[in-house]
Amino acid sequence: MDDQSHNSTSEPGAVNPEAPTSVPAPDFAVQPSYVRTVFLGPDGLRAGWGFAFYVAMLYLLQFVASRWAGSVELGASGLWSMMLEEFGVLVAAVIPALVLGRVEKRQWGVYGLPARQAFGKLFWVGAVWGFASITLLLAAMYGLRVFEVGHLAIHGARIVKFAVFWAGYFLLVGLFEDFLFRGYSQFTLTRAVGFWPAAVLLSCAFGLIHLSNGGEQWRGLLAAAAIGFFFCLTLRRTGSLWFAVGFHAAWDWGETFFYSVPDSGTVFPGHLLKSSFHGPGWLSGGVVGPEGSVLCFVVIGVVWVAFAGVYREVKYRVE
DSSP, X not given: OOHHHHHTSOXXXXXXXXXXXXXXXXXXXXXXXXXXXXXXXXXXXXXXXXXXXXXXXXXXXXXXXXHHHHHOOOOTTOHXXXXXXXXXXXXXXXXHHHHHHHHHTOOGGGGTOOGGGTTSHXXXXXXXXXHHHHHHHHHHHHHTTSEEOOXXXXXTHHHHHHHHHHHHHHHHHHHHHHHHHHSHHHHHHHHHHOHHHHXXXXXXXXXXGGGGSTTOOHHHHHHHHHHHHHHHHXXXXXXXXHHHHHHHHHHHHIIIIISOOOBTTBOOSSOSBOOEEOSOHHHHOGGGOGGGSHHXXXXXXXXXXXXXXXXXXOOOOOO
């Protein structure tokens, strides 16, 4: 072998200057796109965008649901149309959360209504607390002689019929309102600003939506906000909305049907009794009903302290 051939052979470990070398990829090739950076963070879809998309989809679907329910004639009383509309707006609140849950790769249960707990112990315990709370409020008003229980307004099978109807209706109300303000919205805003700031914002919004009720007044709005804030506590301590749904449905059922008093300024047909209020509005609630009485805030405070004493552990988690 001549010298030329020998020199052309590479020694072990030597670098051949003529061999091609890899060129590192430019930095921009590994950087996320601008759009991806704007919409996505380290833990997925950014909370602000998630909340904005949820609200936008909700309003669109609620508009469709309301128009659809209004086009269906279900009797002269309009009660079944109310039921249908409440079901429609519940669906409108759930669908965007399901879609965004798929986008964010999160299970449905993290938004407060885990299917395995549906109508289980928490729901029924909440229902007992809710009915007991409205009973305590009206008992205090009765003791102060501003509330009077009247005689029966309906009889026979109509009692059972309306009791079941209003139970179903207020179950839908509880599911819709509690999920809307304390489900996906609470979870997503908690990611952005923390649990209690989000709870304050959403409870204020919960109070303000009661402006749509014709007979509502500012005391009733504040009471609704306070009750909503209490529901946030139940979510934080139980990790679920099922207690709040049971409480909400039983409170409204007791108020509207069983004790037959105005609910946020509205007296619905098909109530059990012919009850009445007397005395100053700040104490009796006036046209608003018991939620317009200052005693309502006292009861909410008592219930808050009692619940916090029984349920001490924080179980709500946002990841």
